Amino acid sequence: MTMKPLPLAEVYRLIEPGPVALVTTARKGRANVMTMSWHMMVEFEPPLVACVLSEANYSFAALHATGECVIALPARKLAPKVVKVGNSSGRDVDKFATFGLTPLKAAGVKAPLVAECFANLECRVVDRRLVKAYNLFILEVVKAWVDPRQKNPKTIHHHGYGRFVADGRAFTLKSRMR
């Protein structure tokens, strides 16, 4: 395990910029992974994340049944695999094996980390009140990991229909905002 823990108070800095994410689940001993871009921060600490998963996704049923998932953040170089993950279903294939992604055992949830991702967030469902209306889950991040070998990873952002924009230049402006 080369991932190192990230303080939970820093998690929002990963999710707030809106990166395309992977979501893993595990149910009845079988792990799956999907692609997700509909997520946002809800609280700094403990970090709460809201996300929407289509109920047509195989992962939706797993998340609903187990109440656990991992949000894994892929850098630019993983984009081709991320799209393949998004265009296939865990009903039909073992996506980890098919697309060459490596599941790692998580500390506190059954869903696996993704070794190739630069960050992994172990999550538990804490609020289901908007699941029925919008497929919207509130998750608490209970453990966060980053890969120290991937420095300044560029994330990707989905603009629809396979069009993505990668992170460009970073800049800092004087701000009192957290």
Add this chain to the structure above:
Amino acid sequence: MTMKPLPLAEVYRLIEPGPVALVTTARKGRANVMTMSWHMMVEFEPPLVACVLSEANYSFAALHATGECVIALPARKLAPKVVKVGNSSGRDVDKFATFGLTPLKAAGVKAPLVAECFANLECRVVDRRLVKAYNLFILEVVKAWVDPRQKNPKTIHHHGYGRFVADGRAFTLKSRMR
């Protein structure tokens, strides 16, 4: 008015990538604007957007009372103004006048559009069930506008403490995903 309407089915392509946004409100004849990065798509069409506004923000009370706002998307060049908007309160100043932003009359809500932004989304609150627990509003986008003079605008993404990343290179991968 140089803004032109955008089909509502295309709105998700603006919000899904996770740009820093401005939110305008109007209450008792007074317009205000704040900076927001905690938002996500919830449904394609009609477009539903979830967002979290701190109840410490002056805009929170206005959104709660009026049930209306405009989400305006600034391009890279507006970043310095966006940070100033985020670091001040409508309790103390008229942010439009102070920071040189131009309010435009919206079609269906009292909150103003922001002329300098490349897109403006007129929104109504449609679900308040998670407001008490998380300050989380579900908004329906009832009218969308884009400025045709701003082509391929680069948005900005907040990584915390005034650190931002601007959009970099766009790329397309074959995908069946909307």
